[in-house]
Amino acid sequence: MTRFALLLALASISATALAQEGDNVIVTQTLVHADSKADIIPAATAINLQIDSKTTPLTSLVPVKPSGIQIAILIDDGLSHSASVQLNDLRDFVMGLPSATQVLVGYMSNGSVRVFSPFTTDHAAAAATFRIPSGTPGQSASPYFCLSDFVKRWPEAEDGVRRARFVMMLTNGVDPYNGSTRMSNQDSPYVAQAVSDAQRAGVAVYSIYYRDAGFRGGSASMSGQGYLQQVADATGGDSYFEGSGDPVSLSPFLKQFTHAIAETYVATFNAPADGGGKEHLVRLKMSTSTPKLKLRHADQVRPGNIEAAAMRPASQ
Numbered sequence: 001m002t003r004f005a006l007l008l009a010l011a012s013i014s015a016t017a018l019a020q021e022g023d024n025v026i027v028t029q030t031l032v033h034a035d036s037k038a039d040i041i042p043a044a045t046a047i048n049l050q051i052d053s054k055t056t057p058l059t060s061l062v063p064v065k066p067s068g069i070q071i072a073i074l075i076d077d078g079l080s081h082s083a084s085v086q087l088n089d090l091r092d093f094v095m096g097l098p099s100a101t102q103v104l105v106g107y108m109s110n111g112s113v114r115v116f117s118p119f120t121t122d123h124a125a126a127a128a129t130f131r132i133p134s135g136t137p138g139q140s141a142s143p144y145f146c147l148s149d150f151v152k153r154w155p156e157a158e159d160g161v162r163r164a165r166f167v168m169m170l171t172n173g174v175d176p177y178n179g180s181t182r183m184s185n186q187d188s189p190y191v192a193q194a195v196s197d198a199q200r201a202g203v204a205v206y207s208i209y210y211r212d213a214g215f216r217g218g219s220a221s222m223s224g225q226g227y228l229q230q231v232a233d234a235t236g237g238d239s240y241f242e243g244s245g246d247p248v249s250l251s252p253f254l255k256q257f258t259h260a261i262a263e264t265y266v267a268t269f270n271a272p273a274d275g276g277g278k279e280h281l282v283r284l285k286m287s288t289s290t291p292k293l294k295l296r297h298a299d300q301v302r303p304g305n306i307e308a309a310a311m312r313p314a315s316q
Helices: 003-023 079-095 122-129 143-152 189-201 219-234 251-262
Strands: 027-034 045-049 052-055 057-063 070-078 102-109 112-115 164-171 203-209 264-272 282-288 295-296
Touching: 027 143, 045 264, 052 264, 070 079, 070 143, 079 122, 079 164, 102 122, 102 143, 112 143, 143 164, 143 189, 143 219, 164 219, 164 295, 189 203, 189 219, 203 219, 203 251, 251 264, 251 282, 264 282, 282 295
Parallel strands: 070 102, 070 164, 164 203
Antiparallel strands: 027 264, 027 295, 045 052, 045 282, 057 264, 102 112
């Protein structure tokens, strides 16, 4: 082979390899809560993204719109009857949502979520489904069984459009199937499974701690709060609580939740397409050079996940 032919062959091989590398990615999206105390609008160019420790550019960063949001409010049916005093706060929250935002109310019971109406923009109808929890200790079986089941079966919108997904859980967060509630026993496979299921479904999980009828403070409270924070941190959500007691009012926490949604963006980037198919997750890490800006996001995402059809790139 002549030198020219050899160089030509090597150039052809290099071009093919680069094309395969470029083709071996898939457009992916994830939710990012950009928390700023100075009302800063974040720019995609100011955010550093690493996927499995490899720097990858963001192709866009777009704020979620009210019409592109679904909120599932999941209430532990094993909460004490005292939770009934919070129903008006929950109703006010639902009635105060933007008119185009879809909401669903469900009760966590026996390892699944009982839903009495689909996602809807009829906020009055959704608010009417709130009721007093049954108050039976352990009624949910485990809030993490319920969360896993719900996100894997996320109800489709009537128009078939995929929207940004948020969950607000009202629960004590205790996993009764992981043995002791000591803080030294905070390694539950059921919590870990709920986290990965939520990440695959692209769901940001928020929660408000509220005591179950069967658990009263002590190590159970600390254990439950620890798990709720673990789920929130891993999915890009947040967990709210006041010590080990029940909050006097849910209203301040629901206002924080509303503000967090308003500060949420859809980040688009290219993720590696190879791996384990629908079960495959890649690790994400985001940072920003913008002062006074804190980013919250899922620490893993399923390649190919699209948060909202309206934001789907033209190539998809």
